[in-house]
Amino acid sequence: MSSPRGWAESSSLVALRRVLARGATVRRVVARRAGLSDHELSALEMLSRDATGPGELAGALDVTRPAATGIVDRLVARGHAERRAHPADRRRTEVVVTDSGRGEARTHLLPMFLALAELDASFDDAEREVVARYLEGVVAALDAVAAEPTDG
Template identity: 35%
Template sequence: MTARENGDDDGRAMGQELSLRVILFHEAVAAHLGLNATEHKVLSLIAREPGISPGQLVDRTGLSNPAITKIVHRLAELGHVDRRRDGSDGRRYALHVAEGHRRDLARLFAPMAEAMNGLVDGMDDVERAAVTRWLTGTIEILRRSTAELTRERESAAGRE
């Protein structure tokens, strides 16, 4: 018998609560930086992949070229992102997070990172393995679900 058949929706409820708290935390960080949530997440992608191009951001996010152009322009204008010309193709440019932004993020995330480290340090190996399995599975489910929703939206847009 599955957890759902037993009427146990704890996993679903915890997933929903985790999602809500992650979104609200990132909304607060974004607001602190003068950004909206989408701009903040695009900035996170740039931080994870220094040198990423705007075209790659379009691919990673599913946002349109004009939307990415607008976001990148705003991030650069606010001093969060540096645009550097591509050495092999002067028409293209690579995006990098500005050093000042890295310092701001480190300061904003430090209290949470310290608390999370304390939480993990208080777990034994079996608990860590269970949490890792749940989070890894959740991330993969979210990745697949996002891809499916994106495909459905693009398919519906193509029929219009």
């Protein structure tokens, strides 16, 4: 892909493009190794951070509520998640990751997390600050693209 006129592709932009492409590949590989779909893996990652309702899961995964229900059903059937009554509103349900689900994700991702932690430890605080600022900018740019209205 060529660069737009007037835009020079720096080494950091080339590296970022490689990271984004490799991240998509790793997600597919890890999901396949775990016997999960990409959406199921994404749901497990979300649930590992915090319990959430099926509706919120649908929104975060950008799928319909029925599709999110199917994702949750499959995770529950594999023992990777459980449905529970919401602690503050018993009419609602929340989905919680189980030890099995947490272990499934950890098994496939821990070597990468350890390597990233080692890389992070090699930077001083000032370098980490620059990297964090760059990555927050990347997230903002990605969010802007995702927020653009679709045609049709």
